Amino acid sequence: MxxxxxxxxxxxxxxxxxxxxGAPGVFLGHTSPAYANMVGPFGGxxxxxxxxxxxxxxxxxxxxxxxxxxxxxxxxxxxxEVSARPTRTxxxxxxxxxxxxxxxxxxxxxxxxxxxxxxxWASTExxxxxxxxxxxxxxxxxxxxxxxxxxxxMRFVAGxxxxxxxxxxxxxxxxxxxxDAPPRAxxxxxxxxxxxxxYPRAFLRLGRYLxxxxxxxxVYFHADATLLAAQADDAVLATAxxxxxxxxxxxxxxxxxxxxxxxxxxTHQLVYFKD
Amino acid sequence: MxxxxxxxxxxxxxxxxxxxxGAPGVFLGHTSPAYANMVGPFGGxxxxxxxxxxxxxxxxxxxxxxxxxxxxxxxxxxxxEVSARPTRTxxxxxxxxxxxxxxxxxxxxxxxxxxxxxxxWASTExxxxxxxxxxxxxxxxxxxxxxxxxxxxMRFVAGxxxxxxxxxxxxxxxxxxxxDAPPRAxxxxxxxxxxxxxYPRAFLRLGRYLxxxxxxxxVYFHADATLLAAQADDAVLATAxxxxxxxxxxxxxxxxxxxxxxxxxxTHQLVYFKD
Numbered sequence: 209m210x211x212x213x214x215x216x217x218x219x220x221x222x223x224x225x226x227x228x229x230g231a232p233g234v235f236l237g238h239t240s241p242a243y244a245n246m247v248g249p250f251g252g253x254x255x256x257x258x259x260x261x262x263x264x265x266x267x268x269x270x271x272x273x274x275x276x277x278x279x280x281x282x283x284x285x286x287x288x289e290v291s292a293r294p295t296r297t298x299x300x301x302x303x304x305x306x307x308x309x310x311x312x313x314x315x316x317x318x319x320x321x322x323x324x325x326x327x328x329w330a331s332t333e334x335x336x337x338x339x340x341x342x343x344x345x346x347x348x349x350x351x352x353x354x355x356x357x358x359x360x361x362m363r364f365v366a367g368x369x370x371x372x373x374x375x376x377x378x379x380x381x382x383x384x385x386x387x388d389a390p391p392r393a394x395x396x397x398x399x400x401x402x403x404x405x406x407y408p409r410a411f412l413r414l415g416r417y418l419x420x421x422x423x424x425x426x427v428y429f430h431a432d433a434t435l436l437a438a439q440a441d442d443a444v445l446a447t448a449x450x451x452x453x454x455x456x457x458x459x460x461x462x463x464x465x466x467x468x469x470x471x472x473x474x475t476h477q478l479v480y481f482k483d
Numbered sequence: 484m485x486x487x488x489x490x491x492x493x494x495x496x497x498x499x500x501x502x503x504x505g506a507p508g509v510f511l512g513h514t515s516p517a518y519a520n521m522v523g524p525f526g527g528x529x530x531x532x533x534x535x536x537x538x539x540x541x542x543x544x545x546x547x548x549x550x551x552x553x554x555x556x557x558x559x560x561x562x563x564e565v566s567a568r569p570t571r572t573x574x575x576x577x578x579x580x581x582x583x584x585x586x587x588x589x590x591x592x593x594x595x596x597x598x599x600x601x602x603x604w605a606s607t608e609x610x611x612x613x614x615x616x617x618x619x620x621x622x623x624x625x626x627x628x629x630x631x632x633x634x635x636x637m638r639f640v641a642g643x644x645x646x647x648x649x650x651x652x653x654x655x656x657x658x659x660x661x662x663d664a665p666p667r668a669x670x671x672x673x674x675x676x677x678x679x680x681x682y683p684r685a686f687l688r689l690g691r692y693l694x695x696x697x698x699x700x701x702v703y704f705h706a707d708a709t710l711l712a713a714q715a716d717d718a719v720l721a722t723a724x725x726x727x728x729x730x731x732x733x734x735x736x737x738x739x740x741x742x743x744x745x746x747x748x749x750t751h752q753l754v755y756f757k758d
Binding site for chain 2 (some may be wrong): 273274278280281295296298301303305307313315316317319321322323325326327328329330331332333334371379380410413423426428430432447450451452453455456459471474476480481482
């Protein structure tokens, strides 16, 4: 007899999807209070949920190579529907279109590329930012009213949340050791969520909180399943900075490094802000 | 009497789309021999064509903020159909899903975010790469069998195409002054196409040509229409480098700078390669 075990880690509860009977590629989910942000859910958990829809789709080929998520409108607390459609399947790659909707209204769109990897020449051209070992850095969280951040153990190496005393900074870089709290073995959805773990870079430059939200998020996965599994539940080194702020938007580029120095993902996003 | 003038610049010919009668959001196009690549069209011209479908859609709101194009399969020489669908329209932003198909088979998918910009605090945190004025750099093209490259005047400041004598390089950076040939005033489609003007970074690192192709391309537009218009037909400074090569893929990040030092776009892509 197969025993269905309900997930217990808050992350697994948040990204849980049930296939809708008779509608292939359609999944039902529910927002999780544990991952609430100021308005709607934390973007990282939404991105992870959309990736998960592809991961549990019966036609899925291989592992994630890239993912782009567009945050089109707010997600209300409650149930939602995710539809994942393979737009094209090749010999070693597969392309997906994904939508999240509530009551028939699209809130989030995404595209993803999955594929099988082959051994090739390899080189990591960029370097990880300098950082002491995770255990040597004090854990410091977000203000308590940001629910989702309580699910991450963050150890800031540079660019922690601004304080009134610190004021604005000339550089928008944040670097931190981070992992799920409670600890959880890293997988593709968790890595996806970590790509959105950085608070808006405008906060750091201007030294204050302001309305801001991700418009579009892209993740390039460099880790395959084997490299991810080797991370176990250790902290990863996450770093991000902005390139350009102006006319209501800024872009941000980030990197997620394994504890062993392997580059697991690079990530980019465009963020709306109001000053 | 309204006179319809056919486009004459090769770029405008290549991205021309005709609305399909009775099918809102569906446009007919045709590949252009002038922008042919090794297999199918140059990715930049395809990305520009998809953006153009939104730009000429009657429901379009504002200017492009971000674009992600996924190259799902080869585009054959000949006719194609582009469908652009607004997935969500907000007060100041609009989200789009776009597909290019031939004979009903999807070859390319995309999502785009458009919107109206507001004046806000602005800051460009990164710096343009060092480069002498464009006129002081000799124009040097691609091998003549790469048709699309003949439509760009390229002046390499760093990282020109590898030669057998030069061999592999430790750094994958290419920086060049580049503009359309013949010169053409910069607009959003032309800027989009320029974001894909870099030859595959693996060529530079390994010092040789090898099979490679963009899988997914993202553009973040920092320039609004006014800043673009100010570029006229001057060369822009384009720079790109890879972060990580491995297991058959690498990622590349690039920047397009105006002649006056303004950051016009940042761009990222994931590229397939075979060594």
